[in-house]
Amino acid sequence: MGRRRFLLTMVAVGALLAGCAGGTGAEKSPQPALPPATGSPGPADPVALLGNWTLAGVADEPHGILRLAPDRIQLFGRCGILVGSWRADAGGLFVAGMFGSSGPEGGPRCTNTEPNPQWLQRVTSYRLEGDTPMLLDADGALVARLRPGATPTPGPYLAASEVAPPEITDEVRRQFAPAAALPATLTPAAGDRLVGRWVPVSGPRRAYVEFKADGEWRGSDGCNGQAGRWVVGSGGALLATTGPSTLIGCDGVPVGAWLASSWRAGLAGETLVLLDARSKETGRLRRAD
Template identity: 25%
Template sequence: MPVSRLLVVALAAATALMLSGCAGGAGDAPAVDPVGTWGDPAAPGTPSLELFDDGTATGTDGCNRLVGGWELEDDGEVDFHGFASTLMACPGVDVWFVGAESARISGDRMTVIADGGVILGTLERGGGATPAPGAGTGGTNSSASPDPSASAGAIAGTGYVGTWGEEADRSPYLVISTDGTYTGSDGCNRMTGRWEIDDDGSLEFDDPALTRMACEGVDQSLSRLDSATIEGDALVVRDDHDAVLATLPRTA
C-alpha cells in the first residue's frame, strides 16, 4: 500500500477514535462521592446528613433526627428516599431541610433540592449549612439546644451513653448520645429517636423513627424497643410489655 494511502487511513482512524471519545465523554455525569458527613452534626439547631456506603443515611433537620436511604442516579444526582423522622417541636429552629428529595454535589458542596426542583439550601462536606433565600421557616437558632429537656435527661443518664452492640452488617446496635438522642439499627433498618431517664432509673426510648426495608432472615426485634437497663456491662432492651428484645454488650 502506498505511503500516502497509509497516512490517510491512519489519520482517519485517529480522527474517528478522537470523535468517539468526545461523544462518549460529553454525556457522562461528573464523578461524585456522596459518602461522608455533610454539615456539622455537632452544631445545634442546624441540619446535617451522613451518607453511608450501604445506601442508608442518618442526620438531623436541626430539630428532629432523620433516617432513610439514598441512591446515586446516572446523571450524578443523589436521590433521597424512605426518610422517617422524630416529631419534636423546636420553636425558632429553621428546619429548611424538611422536604429534601434529592441533591447535587459539586466539590465539597451539596445543594439540597425539594420536589419540583426548588433549592432548599446547601451543606458543606464536614462543614456548615446554609438555607437558600426564602427557603427558611423562621431563622436558625444556633445558640440553643433544640430540646433542653432532652439534654437535662442525658446528663442524668450518662451511664447509658455509649455504643451498645457491634456496628456491623445485619447486627443490632444502639448509640446513646449525650444530647438525649439515639441512633442504631435492628440489624436491617436504621433507627433514630430520643431517650430520657425514667423515675426508676431505666432508660425510656421516645419518638422512634426507622427505615422500612425488608431483610429476609434477620431478627428485627430491636425495632420494638421501649426501655432499657444496664446489667453488668450490657444494655438489656425491652418492649412495652417488659419482654427482653436484646442484650447488647458495651463496645464503646
Template identity: 40%
Template sequence: MRHFMVAVLAAALLLTGCTAHSTPPAASHAPPTTIPPVSGTSTAIGLVGLWRVSDTAGERPYTWLRLDANEFQLWRECGMVMGSWSAGESVFVASVFGADGACVEGRVPSLDWLESATSYERDGEGWTLTDDDGAAVARLAIDGAPEPIETAAEFYTRPPELTGETLAAFRRPAPLPPNIAAATPEQLVGRWEPIGSTGTTDPHVEFAIDGSWLGSDGCNGGGGRWAVGPDGQFFATSGPTTLMGCDGAFVPSWVATARLAGFDGTRLLLLDQEGREIGRLVRG
C-alpha cells in the first residue's frame, strides 16, 4: 500500500486552495530541455519534460504539461492539475487525481483531452498525443515555462531531471515467462478477484472497456486508467486512496505496480518489471 500512501501525501501537500496565476513565459527562464533516449529504456522516456500545450480543446494559450516519472502537473492560469501517467513504445494512459489553487473549485477538474489520449508520436522536437481513432488531442512543444505560484514548489516550473528513478520507471520490462500467454485488452475487460479470497471482504478489480479501472483491497478503493501493449506489457495509472486496514488482498496496488499481464490457463497473472508475479486472479 506504500504506493497509495505516497499519492495521498503528495495530494495533501498540493491541495492548499490558494489562488494561482499562470502567465506568459518570462525571458529570464532558461529554455526547457528534454530527456534523450537511453539504452534499455522505452522511447516513452522522451516524453519526460516540460511542454507547452497547443491544439487542445478547452485549454488556454499559456498552458504547460510537465511529465515526470509516473506523475504529471498541468499548469493553467488557476494553478496546477495533477495526475498519474504511464506509457510504452506507443501506448499512453493518463488520469487526474488532484489539483491546487483556484483549479479545485469544489472538485477535482477533469482533463478529458488528456485522458482520451491512448498513443503518442514524434512531432518535430515535440510530440502529438492521439486518441483511439488516431486523431490528435494535443501537441506538446518546448516553448517557455510557467511562472512560480504560491501553492507549489518552484522546481515544478522546471523540466524534470534525469534520475535513477526516471530510468527505472521507463526500463523495458522482462519478457513474460514462456508458459504464460500475453493478455489482450479484450481478455482483460471484466471483473477479477484474487485467488483464495475468503469472501469476508470484497477485494477485486474491474477493467472497463472504456479504458478505466476500479478496484478494492476489501476496504480501500482505487482506480485510474489502463492499457495493454505488445507482448502483454501492461500500463495503469492510479490515484490517492484511503488507508484502512482489513483482511483482503492488495489488488489496487497490484494493478498500479504491474508492468506485465498474462494468462496461466484462465488465471490472470499480474507481474512486475522483472517478470515476478505480483498477483493471481480469476474472473468474478
C-alpha cells in the first residue's frame, strides 16, 4: 500500500480463498453504508496505526490480534490467520480487505468461504485516543479499539519476522505522508458520484471498475477479474485496496493498480481522474454506456 503500486496476483485464487472467515449468515452485521463524505474528526496519523494490536469491542473476535504492517494486514483470530491489504490517510480514512488465509481452520463457526470479516468491512475511518487507535464506521460509531502490546504466535506457518512489530523507518513515514491536494481544475469526487460502472477512457472496452455502495469494488483489466474495498473523503480523497487476481496475459488496462496507487479522485466534467500522492495521474475513466 502507500506510495507504491500494490497489486497482489495469484494464479490459484480458489485455493487462496479456501480459508475460513466471517462466521455464519446469522452472525453477519448489516451491510455498511455508502462510504463517508469526510474523514473522522480529531487527530489522525496513519503511522500510529502500525503495530500489533489486541482487538477490543469485536464480539466475533474476543481474543483477536490485528497486525498492521506497511504492506499488509493480518488478523490472528478464531478462523486462523487472515491476510489482506489496507490503507489509511492523514484525513482519518481507513479501508481494509482480507482476501486469503493461512493456518488451521478455526472450527465449525468458520464456514463462510468469503474471508473478509463483516466487522472489518464496516470500518471506514479511524481516530486516535492517546496510544489507542479507534476504528469507526461510516456514522462515526466505534467498531473496534486497538490496544497495544499484542504478541501474535508465528507457529509453523509464519516466520518470526512476519509477526514482529513492524519497523517504522523514514521511508515508511514518507509512504504515509499527506497526499497533495486535488488540483483546482478538478471537482472532488463524492461517493454517490462514483457508485456505478466505469471504463477506461482509452483501451479495451472489456476493462472496467464498478464501485458498489457497500464499499466494495469489482472490475477487470480486460482479462483478469479484480476486486477490493474503497472509501472516499473530503477534498477528493480516495483509498482503495486490491485483492488477488488471475494471471491471464492480455493487452489490458491495469485498473486495479490505478486504484491501489491513487490517493485523490476528481471529476473533469464527466471524466473520473485518479491521482497518486504527488498529484500525478494514474488513470482516467468514464461512465459505462
